[in-house]
Amino acid sequence: MAGPREPEQFVQHLTAHQTRLRAFIHALMADWHRAEDVLQETNAVLWRKADQFEPGTNFHAWAFAIAHNQVRLARLRSARDRHHFDETLADQLASEAIEQFADLDHRRQALAICFDKLPKKQRELLARRYTANEPVTTIAKSLRRPAGSIRQTLYRIRTALADCIGRSMSREAGQ
Amino acid sequence: MSTSLDDRLLALIDGGDDAEAIQQLQTDPAARQRYLDLVALQIMLHEKLEGDAAVVTPEQEAERLKFRALVWAGALAAMIALAVTAWFALTASDVNHKPVSVSHSIAMISDLSPDARFADATAMMNLGSELMAGPIHLTAGRAQVVFHSGTVVDLTGPCEFEMTGVNQASLKLGRLEAYVPPDAHGFTVQTPAGVKVVDLGTAYVLHVRQDDVSDVRVTEGRVLIQTDQEQRELAADEAARWRISPSGLASLEVTRTTARQVLIDFRGEASQGVNASERYNVFDPVGAWRFTSAFEGTRLFSNLHDVDGKPTGISLTSRMATTMAAGIAGELFVNPVDGFEYNATTDGVFIKGDPDQHHVIFHFDGLEPGGKYAFTFAVGLEANNQVAPKIALGASTQTLAPHDKTRVIAFDDIIADAQGRIDCTVTPASPGVCFITALRISYQALQPTQERMNP
Numbered sequence: 001m002a003g004p005r006e007p008e009q010f011v012q013h014l015t016a017h018q019t020r021l022r023a024f025i026h027a028l029m030a031d032w033h034r035a036e037d038v039l040q041e042t043n044a045v046l047w048r049k050a051d052q053f054e055p056g057t058n059f060h061a062w063a064f065a066i067a068h069n070q071v072r073l074a075r076l077r078s079a080r081d082r083h084h085f086d087e088t089l090a091d092q093l094a095s096e097a098i099e100q101f102a103d104l105d106h107r108r109q110a111l112a113i114c115f116d117k118l119p120k121k122q123r124e125l126l127a128r129r130y131t132a133n134e135p136v137t138t139i140a141k142s143l144r145r146p147a148g149s150i151r152q153t154l155y156r157i158r159t160a161l162a163d164c165i166g167r168s169m170s171r172e173a174g175q
Numbered sequence: 176m177s178t179s180l181d182d183r184l185l186a187l188i189d190g191g192d193d194a195e196a197i198q199q200l201q202t203d204p205a206a207r208q209r210y211l212d213l214v215a216l217q218i219m220l221h222e223k224l225e226g227d228a229a230v231v232t233p234e235q236e237a238e239r240l241k242f243r244a245l246v247w248a249g250a251l252a253a254m255i256a257l258a259v260t261a262w263f264a265l266t267a268s269d270v271n272h273k274p275v276s277v278s279h280s281i282a283m284i285s286d287l288s289p290d291a292r293f294a295d296a297t298a299m300m301n302l303g304s305e306l307m308a309g310p311i312h313l314t315a316g317r318a319q320v321v322f323h324s325g326t327v328v329d330l331t332g333p334c335e336f337e338m339t340g341v342n343q344a345s346l347k348l349g350r351l352e353a354y355v356p357p358d359a360h361g362f363t364v365q366t367p368a369g370v371k372v373v374d375l376g377t378a379y380v381l382h383v384r385q386d387d388v389s390d391v392r393v394t395e396g397r398v399l400i401q402t403d404q405e406q407r408e409l410a411a412d413e414a415a416r417w418r419i420s421p422s423g424l425a426s427l428e429v430t431r432t433t434a435r436q437v438l439i440d441f442r443g444e445a446s447q448g449v450n451a452s453e454r455y456n457v458f459d460p461v462g463a464w465r466f467t468s469a470f471e472g473t474r475l476f477s478n479l480h481d482v483d484g485k486p487t488g489i490s491l492t493s494r495m496a497t498t499m500a501a502g503i504a505g506e507l508f509v510n511p512v513d514g515f516e517y518n519a520t521t522d523g524v525f526i527k528g529d530p531d532q533h534h535v536i537f538h539f540d541g542l543e544p545g546g547k548y549a550f551t552f553a554v555g556l557e558a559n560n561q562v563a564p565k566i567a568l569g570a571s572t573q574t575l576a577p578h579d580k581t582r583v584i585a586f587d588d589i590i591a592d593a594q595g596r597i598d599c600t601v602t603p604a605s606p607g608v609c610f611i612t613a614l615r616i617s618y619q620a621l622q623p624t625q626e627r628m629n630p
Contacts, residue, residue, distance in 0.1 A: 019218060027214040030187055048521070076500070076527065077608055084187065089201050093211065096204075100211045104219070111219050130224035152182075159181045162209075162216050 010050050013059045014043065019108070020060070020101045021067050027097050028071045030084040038074045042067045060102060068094050106172065107165055114164035122157050129154060184210045188217050280305035281341050282322045290580070291316030292332065310337040313349070315580075324359035326374075328352070331513065339365070350513075351381045355396075368419040370427075373399040375408070380514075390416040402427060412436075412482075437479050437487055439614040440519040454482045455519055455613075478541075479616075488541040489616070496600075500527040501535050512553040512582045515613045523555040523610035526601055530565060534602035539616070542591035547619040550599070552584045555610030562607035567600040574604040588619065 022039050029035040045066055053062055071090065085093065115123065128134045136154070140147040183196035184206070199206045284304045293300045294312035306320065313332035320328045324342040334349025345365040355362045355374040362374040366383050377396030383389045391398060392414040400407045400415050402424055409415055409429065417427040440455040456479045477490040495501055502525060512520040526535050542548065554563055554575055563575035569589045575582065591597050603609040 019222060022222075023211075023215045023218040026188075026218060027211055031190060076525065084192065085197065085200070089197070093200070093207060096207055097211050100208065101215060104215060107215060108219050108223075111216070111223065115223070126220065127224060130220055155182050155185045158185055158213065158216060158220075161220075162181075162212050165216065166212065 007050075009055060010047075010053065013063075014046060017059065017063055020104050021063060023101050023104065024064055024094070024097050025067055025071060027093055027101075028068070028085070028090050029074070034074060038067075038070050041074075042070045045070060061098065064094070064098050106169065110165040110168035111161065113168065114161050117164065118157065118160070122153075125150075125153065126157060180206060180209070181213070184213050188213055280307055280323070282306040282320050282338055284318060285321040285327070286317075286319035286329075288317040291318050306338060308338050308340060310335070312336075322359070322362075324362065325356040326359045326362045327354040346381060346383050348383050348385065350383075352379070353381065354378045368417075368424045369403050370417055370419075370424060371401040373401060375399055379409075387419045388416065389419075390414055400427070400429075436482050436618075437489060437616040438482055438515075438519070439476070439479070439491070439616075440516075440522075441524040441612060441614075442519075442522040454484075455516070456480060490540045492538045492540065494536040494538060496534050496536055501525060512555075512612065514551065514583060515553045515615070519613040520553050520555065521612070523612035525608050525610050526564065526603060527608040528603060529606045530602050530604060534600050537599040537601065539591075539597045539599070540595065542595040542597060543618070544591060544593050544595045546591045546595070548589045548591065548597065549615075549617045549619050550586045550589055551615040551617075552611050553613040554582045554584055555612045556582055562609045563604045564601050564609035564611055565604040568597070 018039075021042060022035075025038050025042065026032070026035040029038065042063075046063055049066065053059065071094075072087075075087070075090075115126075118126075125139070128139050129136070136150050137147050140150045143150065180196070180199065183193050183199075187193050187196050187210070196206075200210055283306060284300060284302055287300075287302055291300075291313065292315040294314050295310075300311070300318070311318065311320070311330065311334075313330050313334040313336070315332040317332070318330045320330065320336075320338070322328070322338070322342060326342060328336070328344070329352040330336055331350040331352075334351070335347040336349065336351065337345045337347075339345055342359055342361060343363040343365070347367060351364065353362065353364070353374065355377055357376055360374060360376050364372045364381060366372065366381070366389055367387075370389070372379070372381055372391050375397040377398050378394045379391055379396075379398050380394065381389070381391045391400065391409070393409045393411050395411050397411075398409045400409065400417075402417075404424075405427075407415065407427070407429055413429060415427060415429045418425045438455045440457050442457055456476055475491045475493055478486050479489045479491065481487050493501070511517040527533070550568055552564070552566060556563065556575075561577055563577075563579070564584070565572060565574040566584055566586075568586045571586060573584050573586065575584060589597060601609070601611065
């Protein structure tokens, strides 16, 4: 039965790369539940193929290649469903994401700082949406605001956060 | 960065459909970069804020546990691997000469398939369990037992196996695959009616069937078959088949394939294929993912080699008759398929479409005119994709019953035409995608061997 040559190290790699792999798969699929399924399948394949991974080589590239294949396979299986992206675009995004997602740790640190800078009300709104997983319509009803307006507010918060992270990353790169 | 593009991209990330945003992604690298940033943000926000949750919904908890379970399983496997190594270091020595003692551990469970079930539910049949001499009744699934001697035995349920000593066992029913390292030569398996299978340094598959016909097929090295009247030695690629009647052993026949087997592994892009590629013909996966037309008139293999690496002159061409898509897929399958090497069954050729409308033709050429062949297809089934291929070969059409665990479709007595050709048509048995992961072609001109071994 296949297994990693250095299991502890492999589990560490796998754990450390979860966010990256998740972002990568979500970027190619843009369908939350299917992307989560593919992430689980990818983890299973990575574990099964672990003996093929050479310790010391690029885990990131290896894992992303396997994740990419799993995304392709998921597309193939659900050929009757609509796809957001055609194969060419998905491939293009995949090759760019490998580089762009290489270092999410710094982005995560930046997010923590940017998040704390948000007004309290915006943080509360994000918590309702992401922590409590309330649908936009439910939030809108309880705040007596149109759903479209809540959606727009959430968009603006996310845009602001992305801009803040971007500034923080480019400051860091400039140092 | 315009707000409207951000809004569009965010809507797309939230599962919306926006043709204009997609078009912009196709043409504008900056839009793609922003999109990827926003996806990363979305994931990080989820992870950050879900982690903050004081109250987690059962659904969210289940999602998280899924991954934890995986990591835990990984860590467990790691511990087992270490334990096995230590166990060998401590116990592997001179086992053939140790006196048999029933009170001591003589083997260990080294692998279990997830569906493995034992008749005796109270027995400690867990991964890593130390085993004393005694029976193992496997009702379903697969189990691997490592003897202290180093002998590895793979059992496939239903199977009645008993460990009777440090390097001996009996098989009343079922399928057993044995790998015996040089130090453990002499590993002996007793089967019904007094037929003994003695290893002379080897790998073999022994099958004791309910209908009282048993056989042993040697894959490597040599094996000795001992009955009350005689003994015969089998070499690699030789097989013995015997039948027992109420009065005892009724017949024993040794056979040998005159032409060797041809093995094909349809491997995928990121996969390394089988390790023993000198035994397998391995599909060259370059560009394999361009699947929509890849199979139209494609020569997949010319001059396939046999399991010893000798050329056979047999070639394989694929023709997509009317098929939505076909090609090679990688990283597919978790479970091994009986009778094939594990790695050979982890990738496959896929065929997508509707039965009766879409199919691919595999065209075998260069076979012996009028020769009789057996074809064995390893079928790939996944948890969420249970569509089996329907394969037509000669006058016979076969598929797999849903959830058939053997995942093998086998044809016997397929006769090549006067030009040495055989056509095979494959279609999904129900609308969807089906997979074939590996293929074995055996020439069936079986001839009894005349050799007898001097006792």
